[in-house]
Amino acid sequence: MENNKLLQIMDLCVTYKTQEGLVHAVNNLNLEISDKETLGFVGETGAGKTTTAMAIMRLIPCPPGKIEKGKIFFEGEDLLKISDRKMRKIQGKDISMIFQDPMTSLNPVMRISEQIMEMILLHKKINKKEAYAEACKLLELVGIKKERADDYPHQFSGGMKQRVVIAISLACSPKLIIADEPTTALDVTIQAQVLSLMKDLKDEFGTSMILITHDLGVVAEICDKVAIMYAGSVVEYASKEKLYLNPSHPYTKGLFNSIPKLDTDEEFLEEIDGLPPEPTDVISGCAFNPRCPYCMERCEKEKPGITYLDKEHYVCCFLYENK
Amino acid sequence: MSKYLVKRIGYLFVTIAIVSFIVFMMLFFTPGDPATLILGNMSTEEAREAMREQLGLNSPFLVQYFNFVKDLVLHQDLGTSYITQRPVLQEILEVVPNTLILSFVAIVIAVVFGVALGIISAVRQYSLIDAIVTVFAMIGISAPIFWYGLLMILLFSVQLGWFPPSGFDTPSQMFLPCLALGIQSMSMIARMTRSSMLEIIRMDFVKMARAKGQKEVWVILSHVFRNALIPVITVIGLQFGMLLCGALFLEVIFSIPGLGRLMIESIKMRDYPVVMGGVFFMSLCVTIVNLITDICYALVDPKIAKS
Numbered sequence: 001m002e003n004n005k006l007l008q009i010m011d012l013c014v015t016y017k018t019q020e021g022l023v024h025a026v027n028n029l030n031l032e033i034s035d036k037e038t039l040g041f042v043g044e045t046g047a048g049k050t051t052t053a054m055a056i057m058r059l060i061p062c063p064p065g066k067i068e069k070g071k072i073f074f075e076g077e078d079l080l081k082i083s084d085r086k087m088r089k090i091q092g093k094d095i096s097m098i099f100q101d102p103m104t105s106l107n108p109v110m111r112i113s114e115q116i117m118e119m120i121l122l123h124k125k126i127n128k129k130e131a132y133a134e135a136c137k138l139l140e141l142v143g144i145k146k147e148r149a150d151d152y153p154h155q156f157s158g159g160m161k162q163r164v165v166i167a168i169s170l171a172c173s174p175k176l177i178i179a180d181e182p183t184t185a186l187d188v189t190i191q192a193q194v195l196s197l198m199k200d201l202k203d204e205f206g207t208s209m210i211l212i213t214h215d216l217g218v219v220a221e222i223c224d225k226v227a228i229m230y231a232g233s234v235v236e237y238a239s240k241e242k243l244y245l246n247p248s249h250p251y252t253k254g255l256f257n258s259i260p261k262l263d264t265d266e267e268f269l270e271e272i273d274g275l276p277p278e279p280t281d282v283i284s285g286c287a288f289n290p291r292c293p294y295c296m297e298r299c300e301k302e303k304p305g306i307t308y309l310d311k312e313h314y315v316c317c318f319l320y321e322n323k
Numbered sequence: 324m325s326k327y328l329v330k331r332i333g334y335l336f337v338t339i340a341i342v343s344f345i346v347f348m349m350l351f352f353t354p355g356d357p358a359t360l361i362l363g364n365m366s367t368e369e370a371r372e373a374m375r376e377q378l379g380l381n382s383p384f385l386v387q388y389f390n391f392v393k394d395l396v397l398h399q400d401l402g403t404s405y406i407t408q409r410p411v412l413q414e415i416l417e418v419v420p421n422t423l424i425l426s427f428v429a430i431v432i433a434v435v436f437g438v439a440l441g442i443i444s445a446v447r448q449y450s451l452i453d454a455i456v457t458v459f460a461m462i463g464i465s466a467p468i469f470w471y472g473l474l475m476i477l478l479f480s481v482q483l484g485w486f487p488p489s490g491f492d493t494p495s496q497m498f499l500p501c502l503a504l505g506i507q508s509m510s511m512i513a514r515m516t517r518s519s520m521l522e523i524i525r526m527d528f529v530k531m532a533r534a535k536g537q538k539e540v541w542v543i544l545s546h547v548f549r550n551a552l553i554p555v556i557t558v559i560g561l562q563f564g565m566l567l568c569g570a571l572f573l574e575v576i577f578s579i580p581g582l583g584r585l586m587i588e589s590i591k592m593r594d595y596p597v598v599m600g601g602v603f604f605m606s607l608c609v610t611i612v613n614l615i616t617d618i619c620y621a622l623v624d625p626k627i628a629k630s
């Protein structure tokens with residue numbers, strides 16, 4: 001194990017038992033993130049992004065969910081092996097999470113100051129008064145007047161609520177923040193504000209971040225590394241520059257082709273043929289093969305392993321195996 | 324909050340005014356001549372007429388209603404019993420403590436156990452204990468209150484001899500009727516708590532609380548339960564009215580000298596002022612409980628107090 005890695009996920013498999021059958025939400029996922037890095041985690045709806053995030057927090061609802069196998073190393077310790085008690089010390093303090101929908105991620109019957117203080121009091125040895133003062137400071141930090149600390153969530157707009165959630169997630173200066181599509185539920189104009197706030201605060205606090213999104217534009221703006229996820233596993237991983245210059249996996253290429261380009265006169269956007277697989281389907285070989293324009297005979301039989309294109313760029317595709 | 328409170332108390336008075344009107348109307352339009360009831364069949368027509376004049380029964384409807392309200396407000400006077408010739412209010416106040424104790428203890432039993440069982444079966448959804456609670460709650464909801472009273476007398480008094488079957492002076496006498504009265508509400512509250520908890524437990528802010536590293540017990544109590552309480556309060560408020568009704572039956576079954584027995588005796592004797600007084604008193608209790616419910620709402624749900 002390399003030491004400079006903050007988080008390293010190895011061969012993670014998560015399934016959900018549903019009435020339609022077993023859903024393999026995450027399949028042999030490998031991922032890593034270093035100190036102070038921002039990792040963009042990109043994939044379609046249902047790719048398993050949220051499930052991965054919840055697995056890191058050890059919050060997969062069980063039942064129906066189950067972590068079948070894998071290791072999640074955080075600072076050299078396997079989070080899937082430690083006790084609940086130890087995990088609770090890490091949740092919030094070392095790893096915190098921002099959920100997708102700010103409208104529902106705050107408790108409607110608690111003052112926002114209480115909700116921030118809850119986090120502080122759980123992890124810091126200070127009294128209520130000091131915690132309150134700290135909560136006010138955090139609110140100012142995310143651009144909310146401290147006079148509003150005693151208001152309830154319904155008195156805030158969606159963007160403001162997400163700011164409160166950001167304040168909560170930063171309360172204990174965590175080493176890693178997992179932000180699950182933090183701006184998807186917001187208006188476009190608010191999205192940019194919230195994103196730039198997150199970027200600034202992340203730099204200020206020196207935190208690593210996993211930013212889950214399906215928006216490649218957002219990735220271009222604030223990420224260092226990008227992992228492209230398809231049907232439960234990472235199909236390509238690279239630094240942002242390398243990925244944008246040289247997208248390699250056919251799925252990644254498809255994603256980039258489906259973004260409108262302003263500098264060319266193309267009339268139609270290319271789209272990826274076909275639909276993502278049904279959650280309960282088990283596809284033999286490469287999961288992307290039914291939609292892949294370069295599909296070979298081999299792709300239908302074997303699962304491609306990891307091929308390194310260079311040190312910080314790998315892809316799971318047979319096209320690159322021999323190069 | 325204070326504005327909300329003033330408004331609610333205003334509603335309380337309006338409700339009481341309407342109830343007093345309805346009660347009076349029932350008194351006015353019930354067939355039967357009060358003078359004959361008081362003086363007996365053998366009395367002369369002159370004596371009856373004099374009695375009617377004395378009772379003010381010859382005045383028009385609205386004048387009579389006005390006098391009724393005036394007596395009620397100024398002298399706390401609900402009229403006089405035809406049979407005993409004593410003030411209705413006095414008759415009611417003598418027996419009402421038993422009814423209130425019975426209902427109060429029953430609702431406390433119902434709330435404490437109903438809420439606890441509801442929480443447990445929500446947290447352990449689909450477990451054995453959830454199944455047991457669900458089955459018993461279903462039975463509890465579907466049978467009428469007086470049936471539990473009869474059943475308990477048969478089992479605990481007649482068969483086992485653990486508790487006395489009648490009276491209401493010692494705790495052991497109070498136990499069976501309070502339990503019998505509480506079962507139905509307890510079942511209802513348990514069901515409501517369970518479904519309300521299950522709805523809240525899937526929400527994002529609950530995951531958020533867990534992601535903070537909060538202990539599961541506190542996640543359930545301070546986040547899930549506080550939100551789940553809002554619909555449960557409604558049910559508790561509604562149950563109290565039902566409970567008061569059930570108390571009347573149980574007083575008869577367990578021979579408890581309470582409002583219910585007084586009213587049923589009075590109905591038999593056609594002592595309408597007492598019956599109406601009882602109805603008025605019960606409505607008053609229900610209205611006050613509704614006010615308390617509304618206040619609890621405002622304490623739990625910040626959205627209500629603000630708007």
Ligand SMILES: Nc1ncnc2c1ncn2[C@@H]1O[C@H](COP(=O)(O)OP(=O)(O)O)[C@@H](O)[C@H]1O
Binds near residue numbers: 043
């Ligand atoms: N609680 C759950 N029960 C059953 N299936 C689930 C549950 N949560 C997620 N899934 C399934 O797991 C797959 C991945 O979901 P998710 O991780 O939410 O994807 P994403 O966040 O990328 O949109 C989906 O097919 C979804 O239907």
Ligand SMILES: [Mg+2]
Binds near residue numbers: 051
């Ligand atoms: Mg998601």
